[in-house]
Amino acid sequence: MSIAVCPGSFDPITLGHLDIVRRARRMFDVVVVGVARNAAKNALLGPEERVGLARAALAADPATADVRVEVVPGLLVDFCREVGAVAVVKGLRGGADFDAELPMALMNRHLTGGSTGLETVFVPGDQRFAHVASSLVKDVARHGGPVDDLVPPGVADAVRAALGGGAGARSRG
Ligand code: PNS
Numbered sequence: 001m002s003i004a005v006c007p008g009s010f011d012p013i014t015l016g017h018l019d020i021v022r023r024a025r026r027m028f029d030v031v032v033v034g035v036a037r038n039a040a041k042n043a044l045l046g047p048e049e050r051v052g053l054a055r056a057a058l059a060a061d062p063a064t065a066d067v068r069v070e071v072v073p074g075l076l077v078d079f080c081r082e083v084g085a086v087a088v089v090k091g092l093r094g095g096a097d098f099d100a101e102l103p104m105a106l107m108n109r110h111l112t113g114g115s116t117g118l119e120t121v122f123v124p125g126d127q128r129f130a131h132v133a134s135s136l137v138k139d140v141a142r143h144g145g146p147v148d149d150l151v152p153p154g155v156a157d158a159v160r161a162a163l164g165g166g167a168g169a170r171s172r173g
Pocket of ligand 1: 008036072077104108
């Protein structure tokens with residue numbers, strides 16, 4: 001049985017993330033979405049809220065209904081060892097993603113002693129979502145723009161609430 005982890009900040013989960021998890025699930029018997037902390041980013045949503053939104057979105061699609069969602073409490077490689085993963089799956093929207101992801105993949109390989117037991121698999125995302133990033137979703141929402149068609153149901157409301165709620169999100173500096 002092959003197990004893969006799809007890690008990320010998921011702050012919030014987007015339609016682009018769902019596309020990658022769906023593709024990962026077609027390649028691996030078991031997929032675990034790992035909601036982790038990116039030290040380079042300040043999260044808008046708390047980890048439990050990010051987990052809840054991801055769980056609801058994945059459960060709503062029969063293709064991903066059996067995907068687990070868990071918080072990654074520390075290093076991703078430790079989490080992967082605990083769940084028995086043989087692969088980390090990350091989506092690529094373009095070259096900038098690859099440039100950001102390659103050092104992380106190599107660091108994770110370094111942390112596993114260079115073993116071949118855990119490989120990072122890069123999956124090109126659907127081009128329809130090439131412009132969809134959690135950071136842009138938050139920025140558009142912060143300025144009162146529409147983001148409902150970029151994220152699963154319920155996520156846009158959660159983002160707006162976290163930003164201060166509805167029209168209030170528009171007036172935040
Ligand atoms: O969605 P992101 O922000 O691109 O995902 C990056 C993430 C959260 C997967 C990465 O920062 C991570 O793995 N964090 C967990 C802590 C860890 O293992 N850090 C070393 C990564 S090389």
